[in-house]
Amino acid sequence: MRNRWWAVVAVVAVLALLAGVAWWWRTLQQNDFQRAISWAPPDAQRLTFTDWGDVRRELGVEIAADAPSGEVSAFMTRAFDRDLSSMSALPESTEVMHERFGFSPATLDWELLSQSQDGAVVVMRVVEGTDFEELADRLEGLGYQRPEDEDGVWVGGIDLLPRIGTLTPELQFLALDEGQRVVVSSDTQGYLEQALPAVTGGEGGLDGLDEVVDASGEPLAAAVFDGEVVCGRLAMGSAGDSDQDQADQLIAAAGRVDPLTGFAMSAQPGGGVRVAMSFESDEQARANADSRARLASGPAPGQGGDFADRFTLGRVTAEGSVVTMRLDPLAGSYVLSDLSSGPVLFATC
Template identity: 55%
Template sequence: MLRRLPRRLVVALGAALVLVVVAVIGIRWWHQEHRTELARAVAMAPAATERLSWTDWRGVRRSLGVSLDARPSTDEVTAFLDEAFGRDLSPSSALVESAATLNEEFRFSPATIDWELLAQGAEGAVDILGLPEDTDFDALGDTLESLGFTRPSDETGVWVGGPDLLARIGPSLTPELQHFALLPDAGVVLTSDTEGYLEEALDSATGDGDHLTSVDEVVEAAGSPLAAAVYTGAYACEHLAMAAADDTDRAQADELIAGAGGVHPVSGFAMASQPDGEVTVDLSFETDDAARADADSRATLAAGPAPGQGGSFTDRFELTSATAQGSVVRLVLDPVEGQYVLSDLTSGPVLFATC
């Protein structure tokens, strides 16, 4: 025979359950509200994304001491981008070559937007742009229409352009600018070279579709960098591995890896230029044990020869620390003056990032 719980106990249990639910919701809200701009942008990327390229343009301007108004001259835009290139702060952008025409015709450019995240995968690519709070999206829509883009029936639909339209607008426009989508409530613009893929990306950006989650750990670890390259584990293991090296370099790499104690496959990768000038490398693993083991082995590899790249990693940077926090390993690199660590070491083979 079932016994009923006392009414006071039932009420108490119900109240406790409500408190638990409220606490969980509160924690989720706190995490949402305290996300970095990078994490917020990555949360908009489609689930099929394999490679992310981040530029905090507002942070880059601050770092360089550059102050520009909302409509800078093309010469000012060019000078700013030249300075950013010299500091290795613009290698992740898809808009640099298009900047002059963007500034003149579209009325925005890397010199005026807040940030940019290029999300690429086997199915397509989308460039997600964070615009300043005071952006007039109605005026931006009018500009696109005046340039020849077809206005969508839905205000959050796709503005259709195409390669012929870009050619008429001006020179050196990246194909990713063929189609636009405006999301005023989120303060972002999405662009892509493929109309259908942009429609899919819109679903992810607005929360109606799946989005990328496999890089969440390394994105959180990266913090608020000025520029970064973020890869899924599968992409990193294919494109940063030593398989692309020649036979001699592969043989040397095998010996170095064995001597360092071996490595585990990574599940996520982020290399980032931080505001203090350091470059951080965050690698996530399936287990905490794998991370602890790889903190030592990858530190050894990052302080020695660089087969496939030439010379030694010490020619490019000083490894100042290697730590494991949970399932994430962080390497902190202090670049040698004149070395372009981020742009040079985000394409393989990179021994200390190999699988």
């Protein structure tokens, strides 16, 4: 009996080891975008990602930790002009963060904003070599209450932020994870505590969005929506009555349109924008590749004018249950920021 018990223990130990090795291998193979999404709270429905390190490389900019505020401001202006900062929760906070916190979009590796019906959380990955003890001392000096446990929540609150400077409410409560090299923040303590296991405990990741995330490659900035959000907020439901009537006519002429299960729009290196849309089946994706291409080539009710005023539609493909579209923005257009907030005809459900 005792030998059988030890055999069971050995099997469980081996399975746990194999699971750990598999997790480590998957993590090693992930790019920054995939890794960030894998740390999102499981209830997240809308995510926005900015790879600040790659944005700086795209713009040919290097910013030191002690760079003056004018240099930081100039970088953020260039990022805005290239439509590479609109997915961030932090642009208006950047200069104060850089000076007072010791990290900001000017120096972060990347940032992920996750939003759900219950709350929002920002995951900020700092650069390798960041001194977390120094970071903790900075926060305490700014007025955040140091938690009893090192993985606890630093309490700031709405009254503290104005004393520090112009900061987004998402920086009211913070948590530090030196092992993952991240600072996690939220505007509510309860939701931050609820979301932390996704980052610190490996309990993150979203069901049903892996396909559009993988199809987005290694973006500079991206927005990701689950089916409920894209069909309820991004699509034509947010448009006025006359725009919805026009949309109905355009959709009827375009052909078959099926509900989306996931949606991602991303700014790619070199200036292009990629759209990824997932469907219930491969057959739906093939049919929708044609209809969505027609919708993306004509009028843009709810946006005004035509989509051709904003971008040139490039290659549209269906691979498996995912349709991808390449959009080449015209000079002076802000395709990612404009079309990630709706209403968007080609994202209709």
